Amino acid sequence: MRLPVMPPVAPMLAKAVSQIPDVGHVEPKWDGFRTIVFRDGDEVELGSRNEKPLTRYFPELVEQIRAHTPPRCVLDGEIVVVDGDRLSFDLLTNRIHPAASRVKLLAEQTPASLVAFDLLALGDDDLMGTPLAQRRARLEDALTDTSGAVHLTPATGDLALAQRWFTQFEGAGLDGVVAKPLDGTYQPDRRTMFKVKHERTADCVVAGYRWHKSGGIVGSLLLGLWDDEGHLQHVGVVASFPMARRAALVEELAPLTTGVDEHPWGAWADPAAHAGGRLPGAVSRWNATKDLSFVPLRPELVVEVAYDHMEGTRFRHTTQFRRWRPDRDPSSCTYTQLEEPVRFDLADILGRRP
CATH class of the missing domain: 2.40.50.140 (Nucleic acid-binding proteins)
Known part of the structure; x- marks a missing residue:
């Protein structure tokens, strides 16, 4: 694997606030496993919050990433498991199992999806030093095929709509919302974003x-x-x-x-x-x-x-x-x-x- 951004990378983090700040960009807060996806052709690695690989636990997601993402890219996103019309964290945690046979069975019974919300690299371009507004635009262009298990998270700059999302999306098992400054660069392991959760x-x-x-x-x-x-x-x-x-x-x-x-x-x-x-x-x-x-x-x-x-x-x-x-x-x-x-x-x- 040879990418402009190489593993491991610690994800950028968010600090808790009580109200949604007006910083130009708000997304749903997904309740799953945070992951940094590294893809170089057929090679795919799923990093985790603690920078340990998750790849072996989600073989079906690796195949979906090969089918629905650019050939060379680094994505920030969340691994989730959908149960009916909502997310299930219990089913997701069950996917972490030491036995290969169990991993294979669960991949068939409770397949995982990836919700992507940032782009750290594309082709030979390292995008970590570019503003979020540019990274988001390139992410939207890169993920035009979301017919499979790879999804692009919705985003808005409208605070009124963000507040409705905060209320509505909880009914689908989401965790709240995350606000990100549009001029912010990607800063691993630093709390430069803002999260608003239900209490x-x-x-x-x-x-x-x-x-x-x-x-x-x-x-x-x-x-x-x-x-x-x-x-x-x-x-x-x-x-x-x-x-x-x-x-x-x-x-x-x-x-x-x-x-x-x-x-x-x-x-x-x-x-x-x-x-x-x-x-x-x-x-x-x-x-x-x-x-x-x-x-x-x-x-x-x-x-x-x-x-x-x-x-x-x-x-x-x-x-x-x-x-x-x-x-x-x-x-x-x-x-x-x-x-x-x-x-x-x-x-x-x-x-x-x-």
């Missing part, structure tokens, strides 16, 4: 905690919500505490500790129990040696947390602590309190052209 709050039951990696203090609180059948589902964690507060929590939570047998998640140690719900304690798909055991607590405390959006029945990302809710009855912490975005057809977003 909502929910009252959750605190059903346990995990120890901090340094030991002796609370690492994260395990959160639960009651479903319609009266089961306490594990929906995520909250971990945004100062170190001194983590130490104090150990003593404060001590009166609520209970035995595993008396706990709603008492079956967590049985691998078969994880097939039917969101129990903590399952083996991590990223690190099989990681200790995911927890200290069970009687489900009597309620905490208000901030979250961006749901992935199925759980919070997509780690939540943020807002306040304790001693006024809330734990039994009232159900899924019915959660706001559901209006469904939006993902095909309508992927089919947009400038």
Whole structure:
């Protein structure tokens, strides 16, 4: 492979802001695996956020890139998996598997797509030092064939339209929007873009905690919500505490500790129990040696947390602590309190052209 921009390249990043800035260019924020695509003829490499190759996990996407991108190019984009009319991060994470036979099967069952949003090189031209406005124009010219699994992200300079996108596109599983200065050059590993994500709050039951990696203090609180059948589902964690507060929590939570047998998640140690719900304690798909055991607590405390959006029945990302809710009855912490975005057809977003 001989390209004007060679791997590895760390992707350019975005810093979180509360409102969409008027910088001339806004795109949807895709919820997938960030990738830098390097193509030189039949040679294709998919770089990742941590600069480790993703190529072996997405053989079907490599073929699509060969069929629908210029012969020599470097693209910045997002690998996504479409499930019906929305994105599925769960199906996407399942694609990272060590067994080649499993990778082949999943490539057939849950094929991935690429959503491209920047162009770092084309032919012999290194474009990283050129303004975004020029890179975007050349990207649009380069990706005229989006009939396959390679898509060009929509973009707008209209703030009113960007705000509508922020609201509408969540219904298709998108994460928010990203604003980029039109005169900005491509700056790897620097937060020169701006991201605006959804934030909502929910009252959750605190059903346990995990120890901090340094030991002796609370690492994260395990959160639960009651479903319609009266089961306490594990929906995520909250971990945004100062170190001194983590130490104090150990003593404060001590009166609520209970035995595993008396706990709603008492079956967590049985691998078969994880097939039917969101129990903590399952083996991590990223690190099989990681200790995911927890200290069970009687489900009597309620905490208000901030979250961006749901992935199925759980919070997509780690939540943020807002306040304790001693006024809330734990039994009232159900899924019915959660706001559901209006469904939006993902095909309508992927089919947009400038």
